[in-house]
Amino acid sequence: MQVSLFDDGAGPQVQTPPDAEIRLYRNWLAGGEADALFQQLHGELAWEQSVIRIHGKSVPIPRLNAWHGDADSHYGYSGIALQPQPWTPGLLQIRERLQQTLGQPFNSVLGNLYRDGRDSVAWHSDDERELGTNPLIASVSLGAERRFVMKHKSRKDVPRLELWLPHGSLLVMAGTTQHYWSHQLPKTARPVAARINLTFRRIYPPQAS
Ligand SMILES: O=C(O)CCC(=O)C(=O)O
Numbered sequence: 340m341q342v343s344l345f346d347d348g349a350g351p352q353v354q355t356p357p358d359a360e361i362r363l364y365r366n367w368l369a370g371g372e373a374d375a376l377f378q379q380l381h382g383e384l385a386w387e388q389s390v391i392r393i394h395g396k397s398v399p400i401p402r403l404n405a406w407h408g409d410a411d412s413h414y415g416y417s418g419i420a421l422q423p424q425p426w427t428p429g430l431l432q433i434r435e436r437l438q439q440t441l442g443q444p445f446n447s448v449l450g451n452l453y454r455d456g457r458d459s460v461a462w463h464s465d466d467e468r469e470l471g472t473n474p475l476i477a478s479v480s481l482g483a484e485r486r487f488v489m490k491h492k493s494r495k496d497v498p499r500l501e502l503w504l505p506h507g508s509l510l511v512m513a514g515t516t517q518h519y520w521s522h523q524l525p526k527t528a529r530p531v532a533a534r535i536n537l538t539f540r541r542i543y544p545p546q547a548s
């Protein structure tokens with residue numbers, strides 16, 4: 340399903356595919372503010388090249404990432420243990436805006452820097468245990484517009500969702516979305532400039548057992 344009907348009005352566009360709750364605010368940040376934040380975050384975040392192990396081999400992931408948040412918000416995926424870096428002024432500015440829009444606190448953020456069209460993220464769900472059940476994921480995009488694709492994990496009759504995520508947009512994934520759906524940001528042969536994506540998350544401390 341090609342979604343092209345997200346309006347530019349005041350409210351978000353709400354998608355209602357089965358088992359998902361998705362909202363896209365296309366013009367969440369005004370152009371000038373988004374431009375400034377892209378530059379600021381590009382310089383300010385602790386970008387690093389993570390390496391994962393696949394079949395015993397070390398493979399660099401096709402993007403740079405940065406993990407920032409409260410000191411106790413430990414997080415990891417694919418064997419990468421991420422120690423949070425402190426909040427930066429740019430991240431705090433965005434977190435404050437998210438609080439206004441969503442009325443929801445976030446204690447951590449994963450930044451991805453896609454340097455060009457060769458950078459990508461493979462199919463996955465944001466379903467790590469420390470996010471709890473039904474996490475609210477607030478995904479802010481800055482820089483080049485890229486295609487974000489979602490597919491239902493078990494229902495082959497449900498069409499894929501394709502969303503273009505513009506500069507300054509906010510995509511909210513909530514409810515059971517991560518349980519039933521996976522998502523990816525494919526590579527593109529089209530020449531594209533850099534893009535920063537920030538997914539704000541709430542990490543719950545490990546359960547005492
Ligand atoms: O870059 C994006 O829009 C998605 C990033 C993502 O899925 C993630 O960091 O978990």
Ligand SMILES: [Mn+2]
Nearest residue numbers: 463464465522
């Ligand atoms: Mn994700």
